[in-house]
Amino acid sequence: MAIGELVRRHLVDTRPLRSPHYRRLWVGQAVSHVGLGATVLAVGQQVWDLTHSSLWVGLLGLANLVPLVVFGLWGGAVADAVDRRRLLLTGSAVAWAATLLILLQAVLGLGNVYVLLGAVALNATGFAITSPTRGAIIPRILEPEVVPAANALNSLVFSIGAVVGPMAGGVLLASGGYAAAYGMDALLFTAGLYAALKLPALPPLGEVTRPGARAVLDGLRFILGSPVLLMSFVVDIIAMVFALPRALFPELAATRFDGSTVALGALTSAMAAGSVAGALFSGWVGRVSRQGLALVAVIAVWGLSVAAAGLSRELSLVVAFMAVGGAADVVSSVWRQSILQLYAPDEMRGRLQGVFMVVVAGGPRLGDLRAGATASAFGLTTAWVGGGLACAVAVLVAGLCVASFRNYRAGEARA
Incomplete structure (x- = not known):
């Protein structure tokens, strides 16, 4: 096979x-996620500067987690009962207001960690509404056969934003301070708002269930009734809670790399750089049949890569190992999201996307808390390396012991 053909495959x-609605959403996310990446880096660094504690940096995860759980599940239920375009605009407005509040506290020089945590929690509320809504919109504006490709493209722009954003944030921190980084986020966020405004009306299809506790429980029962779906969530929780070292980046930069903001930017964007490469060359992902077994394998690779990064003393090696982990993570994300979107009927997609968002976004926040707490108790290296090794062992045990998940093949439906 010629090299050119191999690359194209x-x-x-x-x-x-080719869909103008999806194209606008994609470009809007590509632009706005650069600003988000800058804010993620700047918020973590600001909390570290205020407290000099990885535990406080880890508490940013808790500030995100509570709104993500509460409003993610509720937002998914609402997305199944109302016009999804209108709900996406509402959640985007909340997130933008929170971004402006984070910018304001920096401009005023408040230096109050509690105000910062509160603004982060409000931002998470907006994200918790928009994320499941956007995930439920994708199958409405695209044909089913290209949904996995759309998820790969989404992962690509998320990853590019997570690379470019932190690097730009590091430069802005060094030259203009926190306000410059947050100001860029507030400006770039408008691209996502424009894309949402240009969507057509997307009223609910099929049977409409009134949003509330009963609707949320119906979605949870749907997941619990399918071991394949349930395990796709479990393995992701294992990956993020055990192995994500994000809350340790400021301490690592301070103790091993002389507090360099360039090093901090490289650490923050390393995993995303690998995700970019993984998403760019994701054409093979849709051709994998044994997706359950493949998920176990790529998450084990993620855990081992994190452990290797924690043992490395050279910045280049830390970045390289985290990039390998990022490539494994993006492949896992494409498979899990595609299974969920195409498995559920439209009237259930919002709720299941809400649960997916809680796991995908909430898992890393628990991981931040776990990393910060274990680093404070046992030291940076133990928290980092031990978490990666524990992830690899736990996912192999959990994933291989559930036969229906281990044997799952792409396209199979629940019996």
């Missing part, structure tokens, strides 16, 4: 971009 599938 593995490059990301761009067919979803």
Whole structure:
């Protein structure tokens, strides 16, 4: 096979971009996620500067987690009962207001960690509403056969934002301080708002269930009734809670790399750089049949890569191992999201996307808390390396012991 043909077979599938609605959403996310990446870096560094404690940096995860759980589940239920375009705009307005509040506290020089945590929690509320809504919109504006490709493209722009954003944030921190980084986020966020405004009306289809506790419980019962779906959540929780070292980046930069903001930016963007590469060459992902077994394998690779990064003393090696982990993570994300979107009927997609968002976004916040707490108790290296090794062992045990998940093949439906 010629090299050119081999590359084309593995490059990301761009067919979803033929849809103008999806194309605007994709470009809007590509732009706004650069600003988000800058804010993620700046908020973590600001909390570290205020407290000099990895535990406080880890508490940013808790500030995100509570709104993500509460409003993610509720937002998913609402997305199944109302016009999804209108709900996406509402959640985006909340997130933008929170970004402006984070900017304001920096401009005023408040230096209050509690105000910062509160603003982060409000931002998480907006994200908790928009994320499941956007996930439920994708199958409405695209044909089913290109949904996995759309998820790969989404992962690509998220990852690019997570690379470019922190690097730009590091430069802005060094030259203009926190307000410059937060100001860029507030400006770039408008691209996502414009994309949401240009969507058509998306009223609910099929049977409409009134939003509330009963609707949320119906979604949870749907997941619990399918071991394949349930295990797809479990293995992701294992990956993020045990192995994510994000809350340790400021301490690592301070203790091993002389507090360099460039090093901090490289650490923050390393995993995303690997995700970019993994998403760019994701054309093969849709051709994998044994997706359950493959998920176990790539998450084990993620855990071992994190452990290797924690043992490395050179910045280049830490970045390289975290990039390998990022490539494994993006492949896992594409498979899990595609299974969930195509498995559920439209009237259930919002709720299941809400649960997916809680796991995908909430798991890393628990991981931040776990990393910060264990680093404070046992030291940086133990928290970092031990978490990666525990992830690899736990996912192999959990994933391989559930036969229906281990034997799952792409396209199979629940019996």
